[in-house]
Amino acid sequence: MDDKATEDLFRQVTGLPPGDGVLKSMVGTYNAIKKYAADAPDAAAKVNEENELDQSDKSQIEAGRASGIPLTLSNQINIILPESTDISVYHAIFRSLRDNLLR
Numbered sequence: 001m002d003d004k005a006t007e008d009l010f011r012q013v014t015g016l017p018p019g020d021g022v023l024k025s026m027v028g029t030y031n032a033i034k035k036y037a038a039d040a041p042d043a044a045a046k047v048n049e050e051n052e053l054d055q056s057d058k059s060q061i062e063a064g065r066a067s068g069i070p071l072t073l074s075n076q077i078n079i080i081l082p083e084s085t086d087i088s089v090y091h092a093i094f095r096s097l098r099d100n101l102l103r
Contacts, residue, residue: 006030007027014026
């Protein structure tokens with residue numbers, strides 16, 4: 001589709017008026033993604049190739065992972081505490097964390 005047809009389609013789907021700034025941004029984003037997809041035509045073929053690995057290839061991959069560095073996961077939780085002079089507020093927050101996250 002050309003730019004005018006693309007804009008008409010987006011206008012029809014969203015109900016935005018012609019010339020709307022959001023509509024122009026949506027069309028521009030679509031065109032940028034379309035250009036990126038056209039520049040990388042072999043990306044889909046590579047994904048299909050990886051999905052079609054036979055069982056022996058999958059076994060080799062798993063064996064390589066098993067002999068390498070173990071997978072480790074970590075979580076980071078940032079808590080913004082409210083300003084309070086009442087210590088019971090902090091006790092309640094940390095009690096809730098202990099009861100819900102650490103068990």
